[in-house]
Amino acid sequence: MKNPLVALLVGILIGVGGLYFFLPYDPLSLGEGPVAVTVSPDGAVERASAGDTLRRVKQRGFLQCGVSQGLPGFSNPDERGNWSGIDVDFCRAIAAAIFGDGSKVRFRPLSAKDRFTALQSGEIDILSRNTTWTMSRDTQLGFDFVGVTYYDGQSFMVRKAAGIETVRDLAGGTICTETGTTTELNLADYFRSRGLSYKVLSFEKNDEAIVAYDRGRCDAYTTDASGLYAQRLKLTDPDANMVLTDIISKEPLGPAVRQGDPQWEDIARWTLNALLNAEELGVTSENVDEMLESDNPRIRRLLGREGAYGEAVGLGPDWAVHVIRAVGNYGEMFERNVGTETPLGIKRGLNALWNEGGVQYAPPVR
Ligand SMILES: N[C@@H](CCC(=O)N[C@@H](CS)C(=O)NCC(=O)O)C(=O)O
Numbered sequence: 001m002k003n004p005l006v007a008l009l010v011g012i013l014i015g016v017g018g019l020y021f022f023l024p025y026d027p028l029s030l031g032e033g034p035v036a037v038t039v040s041p042d043g044a045v046e047r048a049s050a051g052d053t054l055r056r057v058k059q060r061g062f063l064q065c066g067v068s069q070g071l072p073g074f075s076n077p078d079e080r081g082n083w084s085g086i087d088v089d090f091c092r093a094i095a096a097a098i099f100g101d102g103s104k105v106r107f108r109p110l111s112a113k114d115r116f117t118a119l120q121s122g123e124i125d126i127l128s129r130n131t132t133w134t135m136s137r138d139t140q141l142g143f144d145f146v147g148v149t150y151y152d153g154q155s156f157m158v159r160k161a162a163g164i165e166t167v168r169d170l171a172g173g174t175i176c177t178e179t180g181t182t183t184e185l186n187l188a189d190y191f192r193s194r195g196l197s198y199k200v201l202s203f204e205k206n207d208e209a210i211v212a213y214d215r216g217r218c219d220a221y222t223t224d225a226s227g228l229y230a231q232r233l234k235l236t237d238p239d240a241n242m243v244l245t246d247i248i249s250k251e252p253l254g255p256a257v258r259q260g261d262p263q264w265e266d267i268a269r270w271t272l273n274a275l276l277n278a279e280e281l282g283v284t285s286e287n288v289d290e291m292l293e294s295d296n297p298r299i300r301r302l303l304g305r306e307g308a309y310g311e312a313v314g315l316g317p318d319w320a321v322h323v324i325r326a327v328g329n330y331g332e333m334f335e336r337n338v339g340t341e342t343p344l345g346i347k348r349g350l351n352a353l354w355n356e357g358g359v360q361y362a363p364p365v366r
Contacts, residue, residue: 051260051263053257053258053261053264054263054267057098057125058099061099061104062095062099062105062106063095063098063104063105063106063126064105064106064108064124065088065108065124066110066115066123066124066126067088067091067107067108067110067129068087068206069109069111069205069206070206070207071085071130071206071227071230071231072085072230072343072344073086073230073337073338073342073344074088074150074226074227074230075087075088075107075109075129076088076230077107077109083107086337086338087129087130088107089327089333089336090128090255090272090275090327090333091105091107091126092105093274093275093326094126094267094271096322096323096325096327097271097274097310097319097323098315098319100316100322101326102326110127110129111180111206112179113180114180115127115131116137116141120141120258125257126256127255127256127257130227131256132224132251132252133148134182137256143257143259144256144258145256146256146269146272147255147269147272147362148252148253148360149253149272150253150254150351151251151252151350151351151358151360152224152225152226152251152252153224153225153247153250154183154248154249154251155222155224155225155228155243156175156220156221156222156243157213157220157221157222157244158219158220158242158244160240160241162219164220164244166244167190167246168196170198170219170220171197172196172198173198173199173218173220174198174199174201174217174218175199175200175201175220175221176200176202176203176212176213176217176220176222177200177201177203177221177222178204178205179202179203179204181223182249182251183222183223183224186248186249187200187222201217210231210235213235214234224251226253226346229338229344229345230338233344254272255272263313266313267313267314270309272362273363274362275327276329276360276362277298277302277364277365278302278320278329280355281298281302283302283303283324284324284328285326285327285328288303288321301366303318303320303321304317304318304319307365307366320365330360331348331353334351
């Protein structure tokens with residue numbers, strides 16, 4: 001190599017090649033990683049490889065939604081196999097956003113223990129099953145949580161006749177719960193940090209846990225407060241039992257999707273935001289068709305009369321109209337399934353909108 005410039009170039013090539021060989025990843029491959037996004041001057045976004053969940057769901061013709069095995073108000077089948085509840089409605093809302101038809105969804109009942117593998121393996125497209133958003137679930141299991149459908153906290157159900165008023169009164173007692181939940185660690189944290197003793201009876205099936213409590217095998221049954229109101233309905237004498245007012249944890253319950261498909265994540269996140277924004281703007285299942293003529297710009301954007309918000313995530317312009325027609329707004333969904341007029345009788349509390357004393361707050365469609 002007589003020419004020093006050629007020698008230098010060859011040296012650089014060998015160096016870069018060697019470096020490339022030893023890198024722990026392939027920098028030239030996009031794989032499941034970053035998504036190429038093109039934004040045109042009018043603001044419409046085109047994704048070159050946004051993952052294929054939406055495409056697969058459309059091809060299949062229905063959404064696969066992972067729910068609980070039966071929790072009234074959240075996801076519960078009737079004797080004819082028709083599912084209802086907030087978590088069920090959330091999946092119907094996504095089906096409506098995609099297909100314009102909230103019935104294009106199949107529900108897969110999952111135990112607390114099995115729910116995460118079902119999402120990881122692709123058996124379901126979304127997990128909508130009173131699942132607490134925690135850091136480890138979000139960062140170590142390969143999921144993304146898309147928001148909070150229900151702000152909850154863990155509490156305890158006891159027999160009224162037992163004279164138990166606070167969690168501390170349960171010291172030395174036996175407590176029934178379910179495996180594979182956040183419940184067990186909260187329980188351990190609470191009792192151990194206070195030097196209180198307790199015994200725990202954990203079951204894989206929620207019905208086994210509630211039957212054990214009903215038969216007096218434990219002094220208390222513990223889970224999310226919402227779950228306690230739901231499970232109480234299954235007891236031989238619901239009125240002989242009460243839920244303590246003590247709340248020992250934060251349980252933000254929300255839907256989760258697999259990490260790596262930002263378009264799908266956006267569809268799920270913005271379906272929830274649309275439900276909340278609809279309530280804030282007074283758009284309901286009953287007035288949504290009149291609201292199409294509204295001149296309020298926020299309503300016009302939500303309902304696809306201005307802008308191209310649905311198109312940006314691979315949906316039609318009237319995606320939110322279909323969502324609201326199918327399940328109503330968030331408030332309607334809440335009241336119909338778990339509200340004060342239902343057997344669960346839950347007040348909005350933390351789940352009221354931010355401007356009505358709660359913490360439900362959705363970013364705007366704009
Ligand atoms: N939010 C908690 C608890 C969720 C949970 O699985 N709770 C039980 C007790 S209420 C349940 O939903 N059981 C219904 C079922 O297993 O189908 C978590 O994500 O770990």
